[in-house]
Amino acid sequence: MSPDLWSLYALMLKSRLFEEAIAQLWHDGLISGEMHLGTGEEAIIAGVVTQLREGDAMALDHRGTAALLMRGVDPVLILHELLGNPDGLCGGMGGHMHLFSKEYLAASSGIVGAEGPTAVGFALSAQYLHPGAIAVAFFGDGAMNQGMLMESMNLASAWNLPVLFVCKDDGWAITTQSKSVTGGDLNERARGLGIPAAEVDGCDVSGVWEVSHSAIERARSGQGPTFLHARCVHFEGHFLGLQLIRIVRDPLREMPEIAVPLTQSFLRPGGAALRERLAGLKTVLAAVFSPLCDPRRDSANDPVRSARTILQSDPVRLQELEDQVEKEISSALASALVEVPS
Amino acid sequence: MRTMFFTQAVDDALAQAMADDPRIILFGEDIPLLRRNLLVRFGPRRVRGTPISESAFLGAGVAAAMAGLCPVVEMYMVDFLGVCMDALLNHAAKVEAFSGGKWTARVVVRAPCGGGYGDGGQHEPSLWGWLAHIPGLTVLVPSTPADAGGLMLAALQHNGPVIFLEHKLLSETWLEFLGSGARRTVQYDVPAEGAKGAVPQKWEPVPIGKAVLRRAGGDVTIVSVGVGVHRTLEAAEALEAEGISAGVLDLRTISPLDKTAVCEAVAQTGRLLVVDEDYEGFGLSGELSAVVLEAGISCKYARVCTQTTIPYARHLEDQILPNKQRINASVRQLMQ
Ligand SMILES: Cc1ncc(C[n+]2csc(CCOP(=O)(O)OP(=O)(O)O)c2C)c(N)n1
Ligand SMILES: [Mg+2]
Numbered sequence: 271m272s273p274d275l276w277s278l279y280a281l282m283l284k285s286r287l288f289e290e291a292i293a294q295l296w297h298d299g300l301i302s303g304e305m306h307l308g309t310g311e312e313a314i315i316a317g318v319v320t321q322l323r324e325g326d327a328m329a330l331d332h333r334g335t336a337a338l339l340m341r342g343v344d345p346v347l348i349l350h351e352l353l354g355n356p357d358g359l360c361g362g363m364g365g366h367m368h369l370f371s372k373e374y375l376a377a378s379s380g381i382v383g384a385e386g387p388t389a390v391g392f393a394l395s396a397q398y399l400h401p402g403a404i405a406v407a408f409f410g411d412g413a414m415n416q417g418m419l420m421e422s423m424n425l426a427s428a429w430n431l432p433v434l435f436v437c438k439d440d441g442w443a444i445t446t447q448s449k450s451v452t453g454g455d456l457n458e459r460a461r462g463l464g465i466p467a468a469e470v471d472g473c474d475v476s477g478v479w480e481v482s483h484s485a486i487e488r489a490r491s492g493q494g495p496t497f498l499h500a501r502c503v504h505f506e507g508h509f510l511g512l513q514l515i516r517i518v519r520d521p522l523r524e525m526p527e528i529a530v531p532l533t534q535s536f537l538r539p540g541g542a543a544l545r546e547r548l549a550g551l552k553t554v555l556a557a558v559f560s561p562l563c564d565p566r567r568d569s570a571n572d573p574v575r576s577a578r579t580i581l582q583s584d585p586v587r588l589q590e591l592e593d594q595v596e597k598e599i600s601s602a603l604a605s606a607l608v609e610v611p612s
Numbered sequence: 613m614r615t616m617f618f619t620q621a622v623d624d625a626l627a628q629a630m631a632d633d634p635r636i637i638l639f640g641e642d643i644p645l646l647r648r649n650l651l652v653r654f655g656p657r658r659v660r661g662t663p664i665s666e667s668a669f670l671g672a673g674v675a676a677a678m679a680g681l682c683p684v685v686e687m688y689m690v691d692f693l694g695v696c697m698d699a700l701l702n703h704a705a706k707v708e709a710f711s712g713g714k715w716t717a718r719v720v721v722r723a724p725c726g727g728g729y730g731d732g733g734q735h736e737p738s739l740w741g742w743l744a745h746i747p748g749l750t751v752l753v754p755s756t757p758a759d760a761g762g763l764m765l766a767a768l769q770h771n772g773p774v775i776f777l778e779h780k781l782l783s784e785t786w787l788e789f790l791g792s793g794a795r796r797t798v799q800y801d802v803p804a805e806g807a808k809g810a811v812p813q814k815w816e817p818v819p820i821g822k823a824v825l826r827r828a829g830g831d832v833t834i835v836s837v838g839v840g841v842h843r844t845l846e847a848a849e850a851l852e853a854e855g856i857s858a859g860v861l862d863l864r865t866i867s868p869l870d871k872t873a874v875c876e877a878v879a880q881t882g883r884l885l886v887v888d889e890d891y892e893g894f895g896l897s898g899e900l901s902a903v904v905l906e907a908g909i910s911c912k913y914a915r916v917c918t919q920t921t922i923p924y925a926r927h928l929e930d931q932i933l934p935n936k937q938r939i940n941a942s943v944r945q946l947m948q
Contacts, residue, residue: 299797302730302926304790354730354925365732365924380734381695382664415663418695443664445645451663511793514645528648535649540631546655553656554648 273479278320279577280591282312282475285336286574287599288345292335292352292366296510301352305366305510308336311438311502313573316340317478318406318436318498321486325403327375327392329385332367333438334378337408341374345599349606382443383416385409386435390422393431393495404432404489412443414456420463423497427464432489434482435465435497438472444508445557460497472500473573503571507561518561528558613810617784618757622722622776623650625761625815626684629768630654633682636768639669640686640722646785647686666696670721674704674773677719682768687723690739690777704773705748719774720767725753726779726839726889727933729791729800732924736780738838741888741895743775744867750774750820751866755782755841757809759864762818769817779838782806803842823870825877829859832943833877835900836887837863840934844887847939856947858885866896874900875907883912883946887934892917914942 289307296305308315311333319340322328330337339345343359351358352366360370367380377388389407396403413419414437426433437456441448457467466488470481478500485496507515517524532554536547569575581588616624627650630636639660644651651659662669666687673685687693693700700721708716727736744751752767752774754760760778767774780786781802792798826841827848836844841862848858861877863870878884884904886897897915904911916934923929 297795297797299795302791302798303735303924304731304793351924354927356925360924362925362928363733363921363923365730368732368734368924380732381692383695412664415665416695417665417667443641445642446661448663451661509793511795513789513794516794531649532652535627536652538627538653541627541653542655542658546657547652550651550653550655550659553644554651557645557648 271483273317273476275476275577275580276587276591278316278475278479279574279581280595281316281320281340282574282577283592283595284599285312285315285339287596288339288602289335291599291603292349293506293510295352301366302354303365306332306508307504307506307510308333309506310440310504310572311472312336313475313478313577314436314438314472314500314502315408317475318434318482320479321483322406325375325396325400327389327396327403327405328377329388329392329405329407330369330376330378331382331385331409331413332378332380334369334376334408335366338369338371338374338376341371341376343371343374343376345602346606349602353606383409383413383419385413386416386419386422389433389435390426390431393426393433394429396432402490404434404486406434406436408436408438410443411437411439411441411448411452411456412446413437414459415452423460423465423495424463426495430492430494432492433495434485434489435460435495436482437497437499439499439501440504441501442504442508445514447560457497457499465495465497467497467499470498470500472502473571473576475573475577502573505572514558514561517558614813615808616757616761616811617808618760618782618806619778619785621757621761621811622764622778623647624811625764626650626768627653628815629765630658633768635680635682636684637681638684638686639673641688643686666692667699670696671699671703673719673721674699674717677717677773678707678715682718682720684720684722684768687721689735690723690725691734691737693723693739693743700743700749700773700775701746705746708748708772716772718771720776721773722776722778724780724783724786725777726781727922727929728781728839729787730924730926730929731790733921735790736922736929738777738890738918740777740837740866741890741899744896748773749867751777752820752864753777753779753838753866754864755779755806755838755862758811759818761811761815763820763864765815766817766820770820777838779806781839803839805845806839806842818864821865821868821870823861823863823865823873825859825873826862827858827860829857829881831857831881832883832885832946833859833861833881834885834887834939834943835861835863835874837866837896838889840887840889843934843936844939847936847943850936850940851943856943858943869899869903871903871907874903875909878904878911879909882910885939885942885946886915886917887939888915888917889934890918892919912946914946916942
C-alpha cells in the first residue's frame with residue numbers, strides 16, 4: 271500500500287484552515303483561556319490518523335483538535351465546544367484541552383504525559399475486546415521527560431501492547447528548549463525499553479504515512495509497540511499569544527515591558543557577582559531572541575506547503591480540491607457561528 | 613509606601629530573602645523565563661529550569677531541603693501536583709514525624725491556582741483543602757499583594773514544607789500568560805484590591821496561621837480565602853444596603869487554621885457562611901463547621917463552594933464558582 275497524497279493534503283489543509291479560523295475566534299475573544307494549535311504538525315497527525323479504523327483509539331495531548339477533526343469528528347461540534355456552547359462536542363465542559371469522543375475512542379488531556387497511560391489502557395482493552403485494534407498516543411518532546419509516559423512505554427513493551435507512541439518533536443516545551451533539559455537521545459531511550467524506534471521527517475506526510483503504516487501493521491499483528499519520532503515546528507509557538515512570538519511580531523510594544531524590570535533587577539545591589547548575573551542575562555536574551563532565528567519562520571518547514579508543492583503538477587485538480595476544502599470549512603464556521611451564546 | 617502587583621510582590625519578597633540567604637534556590641519548568649528578573653540578579657546557579665518531570669524535581673526539592681538548601685519549587689499549576697503528590701504526601705509532610713522531630717524539609721512549593729478565566733477543569737481548581745488535609749503541610753493562600761509578599765517571606769523562614777498558592781485572577785503575569793495572551797477582547801472579573809496594592813518598603817514576614825478581619829459586621833461572619841475574600845467583600849457591601857451587617861474574615865492560611873479568630877467572630881454573630889472556591893465536599897468549608905462545633909459554639913451555617921468539575925464555558929464557570937449572587941442568597945437565607 272502507498273499513501274494517497276491528494277487525500278492527505280486535503281485533510282491537512284482542512285485542519286489548517288479550521289485551526290486558522292479557531293485562531294481568529296480566539297483573537298476575537300470568543301474562545302477563552304489558552305489555545306494550543308496543531309498548525310505545523312498536520313503531517314504527523316494526518317500520516318497516522320488516516321490509517322486508523324473502527325476500534326482504534328487515540329490518546330491526545332493539549333493539541334488534540336487536528337487529530338479529532340481528521341478522525342472524522344464533526345467540525346461544528348468542535349467549534350461549538352470551543353465557543354462554550356451547550357451543543358458542543360463535550361457540552362461546553364471540556365474546551366480544547368479536554369476534547370473527548372467516545373464514538374472514536376479518543377481522549378485528550380491537558381496533563382503532560384497522560385497520553386502514555388491512556389494509550390496503554392486503550393491498547394490493553396483492545397487486546398481483550400477488539401483484537402487487531404491499536405491505540406495511538408500523540409505527545410510532545412517535553413512529555414518524554416514525564417515519568418508516567420516513560421513508565422507507560424515500559425509497560426507497553428513488557429505486555430507487548432499494540433501502541434504507537436508518536437513524539438511530535440518541535441524542540442520546545444513552552445519557553446524551554448528541550449535539549450537543555452533532556453538527557454540522551456529519545457530514540458535510544460525507547461530502544462532501551464525494548465521498543466523499536468523510527469525517525470521520520472514530520473514535514474513529509476507521505477514519509478510519516480509509510481513509517482507509521484508498518485508500525486501499525488506490526489501492532490495489529492501482535493508484535494508490540496513502536497516509537498515514532500517526528501520533528502515539526504509550531505508556527506504559533508506554544509500557544510496563541512505567547513510572548514516570545516509576540517516579541518518577534520511587535521518588538522516595540524513588547525520589549526520595554528521586558529527590558530525595564532530586567533535591567534532594574536540586573537543592577538539591583540545584593541545578589542550574585544557580575545559574572546553570574548551576566549550568565550543569567552545571557553540565558554534570558556537567548557530565550558527572548560530565539561524566535562528570531564527560529565525554524566518557525568521558515569516556510570520550508572510547513573508540511574501543508576510541502577505537500578502542495580508536489581501536487582502543483584496538476585493545478586486544475588489542486589484548485590478544485592482547495593475550493594472544496596475551503597467551502598467545507600467556511601460552511602462549518604458559518605453554521606457554528608449562527609447561534610453563538612452572547 | 614510602594615504599590616505592587618500581586619506576583620511582583622511575591623517575587624520582590626523572594627528577591628529580598630534570596631539576597632539575605634544564599635541557600636534559597638529556585639527551580640521549575642520555564643523558570644529562567646518566568647522568573648527572568650530573579651535570574652539576572654541571582655544567576656543561573658540559583659534560578660534553574662527543569663524538564664517536565666515533576667515527581668523527580670519536587671522529590672529532589674524535598675530532599676535538597678533536608679540536606680540544607682532552601683528550595684522554592686515551582687509547579688506550573690497546583691493541578692499538576694497530581695503527578696507528583698508522593699513527594700508531599702509521603703515525604704515532605706512526614707520527615708519531621710518519622711525522624712522523631714529531628715529533621716524537617718524546609719521547602720516552599722509555589723503554584724498558581726484558581727479559576728475564572730475559562731481554562732477548563734484541569735487548570736482551574738484550587739485544591740488547598742486537598743493539600744491541607746495532610747498533617748505536616750502548611751498551606752498559604754494570600755489575597756493581597758502585601759500578604760502575598762509577607763507570607764512568601766514567612767514561608768521561606770518556616771521550618772517545614774509550605775505550599776504557597778497564588779490565585780491566577782490576582783496574578784498579573786499568570787492571567788496574561790494563560791488567560792488573555794495580551795488580547796484586549798477578553799475581560800475577567802479581577803478584584804482590583806487583590807491584584808494591586810500597597811506593600812511595605814522592606815518586607816516583614818506576615819505570621820503564618822493568622823487570619824485577618826477585612827470587614828467588621830455583627831449579623832453574619834463570612835469566612836473566605838483568596839479571590840473569595842474579594843467576592844465576599846463586594847457582596848457584603850450590597851448586603852449593607854439591605855441592612856445586613858456582614859463581617860469578612862480572610863483566613864490567609866488554610867493550614868494551620870486560625871481557629872481562635874474564626875470562633876471569636878462566629879460567637880459574636882451566631883451565623884457562619886464559608887465562601888470557598890475549592891471543592892465543597894470533605895474540605896475547608898466542612899472543616900470550619902467542625903471547628904465551631906468543637907468549640908461549643910451554636911450557630912447557623914451555610915457554604916458557597918465549588919461542587920463540580922469546573923466547566924470550560926465561561927458562563928457555566930461563572931455560575932459554579934462562588935459569586936456575589938450566590939453569596940448574597942446564602943446570607944439572606946441565614947438571616948431568615
Ligand atoms: C504535568 C504537567 N506539567 C506541566 C504542564 C504545563 N505544560 C503544558 S504544555 C507544556 C509543554 C509541553 O511540551 P511538549 O510535550 O513538547 O508539547 P508541545 O507543547 O511542544 O507540543 C507544559 C510544561 C502540564 N500541562 N502538565
Ligand atoms: Mg514540544
